[in-house]
Amino acid sequence: MGLVSPAARDALQTWLEHQRALKGAAENTITAYQGDVVDFLAFMTAHKAQAQGLGALAEIKITDMRAWMARTRGPDVGPRSMARKLSAVKAFYRWLAEREGFEPTAVLSTRAPKYQKKLPRPLAVDAAKAMIDCVEIQSDRPWVSARDVAVLTLLWGCGLRISEALGLLARDAPLPDTLRIIGKGGKERVVPVLPAARDAVDAYLRLCPHPLTPDAPLFRAIRGGALSARSIAKVMADARMQLGLPATATPHAMRHSFATHLLDAGGDLRAIQELLGHASLSTTQAYTAVDTARLMEVYNRAHPKAG
Structure with a gap:
């Protein structure tokens, strides 16, 4: 988490503990959440050329979100994976905004790319x-x-x-x-x-x-x-x-x-x-x-x- 500010890192760890203790999230889910949110925070640090403290995170705009999605999407990250990453970031932001008292609309209103849900194929x-x-x-x-x-x-x-x-x-x-x-x-x-x-x-x-x-x-x-x-x-x-x-x-x-x-x-x-x-x-x-x-x-x- 070298590119993530200490305040953001502490907030993320507190949120992950909250997910583990109060929501009963499985360890695999916690690991995925952590990876997705750290990637997001690291991108914003590079994108804005400064460590993203809690104050800076509250200022993220829809254009920043679009830049992150454009950068993240690629051959290895399809619409389904992108939707999962965005879902993790939104969950973290919803919690952070409530705790810090800022308006998270720019993040929460970002739309996930559409993807065709693969229906499971049962055997006859x-x-x-x-x-x-x-x-x-x-x-x-x-x-x-x-x-x-x-x-x-x-x-x-x-x-x-x-x-x-x-x-x-x-x-x-x-x-x-x-x-x-x-x-x-x-x-x-x-x-x-x-x-x-x-x-x-x-x-x-x-x-x-x-x-x-x-x-x-x-x-x-x-x-x-x-x-x-x-x-x-x-x-x-x-x-x-x-x-x-x-x-x-x-x-x-x-x-x-x-x-x-x-x-x-x-x-x-x-x-x-x-x-x-x-x-x-x-x-x-x-x-x-x-x-x-x-x-x-x-x-x-x-x-x-x-x-």
Whole structure:
């Protein structure tokens, strides 16, 4: 933070602590916020040819914001990344303006570049099943095959994030009827465990050659360490090549599939939101890739005044 004034640096650290303690922001989010705001402050120092103390930060105009965005956008920073950076800067400014008593309109009124939201691509039911069947026969080590099947079954059958599945400990097995999961931002949710998921984990436990002490990771790598998300991504990449599935058939797609298949079976969007641990319903709607026709169909079938 060499190019950032001590006052701005202290304010940023205080804000980050506020995000961590009061908002429950995850460490990855804190790191991203810090990087984005430091880049912004460093740019303003160079742009204005003076260290940006708190007084100077209060004087930033819309033209300064445009200069920062023009400089930041490039081959490595697309509209989505730019929108994230601007969002971090605005959040910091909103807090700083309230604390210091200045008007942050120039910063807060800056518009993010438009970008097309990429909708997640869930796998069809038969493709999800085929993926698990294919993974089962990929390894020449039966315990590794059983492990990979168990992980994918948890993603698809319980809607877990890959980090949540790999965060399970040996003491969590055999899996109970419901799992208490600590998700993003420390949010806790309760997820029902399907018999198929429990059976898959049991099959893996019977074959796993590594000692499963209570506090050890449940899912192990070949040499006994914790299994990495990269390993599961590679297993799925190999399987999708064999099955001719698109590059969107990733571990996260299994979680999307959980949501979509529940909705197709008549599940309620709010209930699915709870199961996925999403803070907002719009995220769940994106996950389930629900089109208007599908929503109208559900509405017409369920609403007492329909028809």
